[in-house]
Amino acid sequence: MPSLTLTNADPKTALRRDALARRGAIEPAARAAFGHRLGEEGLRLGRLWRPQIVSAFYPLRDEPDTLPLLTALAAEGFATALPAVVGRWSPLTFRLWRPGEPTRAGPMSIHEPLEKAPVVDPDLLFVPLACFDRRGNRIGYGAGFYDRTLARLRAIKSIHAAGVAYGVCEIAAVPYETHDQSLDAVVTEQETVLFREQ
Numbered sequence: 001m002p003s004l005t006l007t008n009a010d011p012k013t014a015l016r017r018d019a020l021a022r023r024g025a026i027e028p029a030a031r032a033a034f035g036h037r038l039g040e041e042g043l044r045l046g047r048l049w050r051p052q053i054v055s056a057f058y059p060l061r062d063e064p065d066t067l068p069l070l071t072a073l074a075a076e077g078f079a080t081a082l083p084a085v086v087g088r089w090s091p092l093t094f095r096l097w098r099p100g101e102p103t104r105a106g107p108m109s110i111h112e113p114l115e116k117a118p119v120v121d122p123d124l125l126f127v128p129l130a131c132f133d134r135r136g137n138r139i140g141y142g143a144g145f146y147d148r149t150l151a152r153l154r155a156i157k158s159i160h161a162a163g164v165a166y167g168v169c170e171i172a173a174v175p176y177e178t179h180d181q182s183l184d185a186v187v188t189e190q191e192t193v194l195f196r197e198q
Contacts, residue, residue, distance in 0.1 A: 011175045012139050019131035019139070022168040024062050030166075034189035035065035038164060039072040041187045042126060046078055049160050051123030055081040055094050056164075058103065058111035063128055064164050071099045081120050083149075084112040091149040094120050121153060124160045127183065132163050136182040136195030137174035150181035160184045167191075 046054060054073050056066040074080050080099075083092040085107045095113035097103070103111035127146050129138040140146055146161075153159045163186035170188075174180075185194045 012142070015171055015174070016130040016139050016142065019169045019171065023130075023166055026062070026166055026168070030189060031062075031065060034166065035068045037189055038064060038066065038187055039068035041192050042069040042162075043072045043076055045160070045162055045185065045187075045192070046073055046076065046124060049124055051078065051160070053079045053081055053094075053096075053120050053122040054124045054126070055083060055122035056126035057128045058082055060110055064166065066126060066164065067099055069126060070097075074098045079120070081122055082111070082113050083145075085110070085145070088143070089148075091152045092145050094122050096120055121157070122159070123157070124162070125150070125153075126187075127161050127163050129163045129165050129169070131169045131171045131174065132165055132183065132186050133171055133174045134193070134195075135173070136184070136186070137176055137180060138163050138183055138186075139174055144179070147179055147181045151179070154181070162187055 056070050057063070059065050059067065070080050079096060081094040082097045083094055086093050095117035097113040097117060102114055104114055106112040127138070129140055132138045150159070150161055161181070161183050163183045165186060165188055167188040167190045183195060185192060
């Protein structure tokens with residue numbers, strides 16, 4: 001797995017940049033195959049953890065395609081949701097959404113459910129990330145939305161968070177900070193790793 005000498009004051013910045021560059025080089029055929037695998041593995045995790053509501057991010061640019069996952073979950077009878085940005089320093093809000101329903105462009109130009117869609121608190125979240133390690137730690141995109149969101153949800157109920165990433169985004173160790181929220185699992189195009197007893 002990649003290693004590098006860090007010279008940046010914030011080591012996460014260099015790790016994020018390098019991981020996103022590796023992700024950007026993934027071939028289209030591999031991306032399509034991962035979307036199919038993610039649908040199967042996400043459904044398996046749903047059956048394992050039995051959530052009432054599952055959220056996933058709407059894919060942006062070269063992120064893994066989560067639409068097959070959301071389609072598989074909805075077809076199985078799970079309630080599905082997408083995140084919506086409320087404010088720069090606020091946790092995400094989630095609104096019910098099924099593939100095929102309309103979306104709108106949110107504050108960060110990411111597809112979000114329409115504002116009339118009911119707000120919900122998911123029990124299983126498929127989380128985007130830039131890179132991850134084998135301890136279940138992740139580096140996101142730097143805004144802290146999912147750290148705040150997972151902290152809020154974990155304070156009110158039992159949830160599971162599964163990262164979604166290509167294998168090239170794995171690194172030896174993520175620099176951990178006290179506000180960081182860890183993952184229960186990560187799904188890649190090659191494997192699904194459970195980080196703690198379920």
